[in-house]
Amino acid sequence: MYGAVLEHPKTKKNQIVTIAPGEEIKTPNNEHIVFDFGGWVESRVLQAAKMADVCVVPIYYQSTADLMPAVKTILTLEKHNDNIVILINNTAPAHTRELQSVLSQRFPNYRIFTINQSRYIARLADEGKTVFDLFEM
Numbered sequence: 454m455y456g457a458v459l460e461h462p463k464t465k466k467n468q469i470v471t472i473a474p475g476e477e478i479k480t481p482n483n484e485h486i487v488f489d490f491g492g493w494v495e496s497r498v499l500q501a502a503k504m505a506d507v508c509v510v511p512i513y514y515q516s517t518a519d520l521m522p523a524v525k526t527i528l529t530l531e532k533h534n535d536n537i538v539i540l541i542n543n544t545a546p547a548h549t550r551e552l553q554s555v556l557s558q559r560f561p562n563y564r565i566f567t568i569n570q571s572r573y574i575a576r577l578a579d580e581g582k583t584v585f586d587l588f589e590m
Contacts, residue, residue: 503533508530515544515548539556
C-alpha cells in the first residue's frame with residue numbers, strides 16, 4: 454500500500470511512502486493524504502476508507518474480468534464510505550461509453566470520470582511522483 458503523504462516521518466513533503474503489510478496507518482491531523490492500495494481490498498483499506506473524504510476506485514478495462522474486482526471493491530467500500538468516485542483509466546475509447554453506461558446503471562449515486570488512455574497513471578509509479586508533483590510540472 455502506498456500513501457502520498459504531505460508529512461511523514463520517513464520522507465520529505467509530497468513523497469510516496471510504502472506502508473508495509475501489518476504496519477499501522479498513522480496520519481497527521483488535517484493533512485491531505487492519498488492512499489493507493491493497488492487494487493487490493495484488505496483490512497487497512499477499510500481503515501483508510503473510514504478516514505477518507507473520497508474513495509476513488511480506478512478501473513482499467515479490457516474485459517469483464519477487469520470489471521468484477523472493481524465492482525467488488527466498490528461494494529466493499531460503500532459499507533464504510535459512500536463518497537465514491539469511479540475513475541475509468543487506460544481504457545480503449547471503444548469500451549469507454551459502454552462501461553460508463555453499465556457503471557452508471559449499477560452505481561447511479563457515484564460520479565464516474567474517464568481519463569483518456571495515456572501513460573499519466575503509470576508515470577506516478579515509474580517516476581515515484583505524486584499527483585501534486587506532476588501537476589506542478
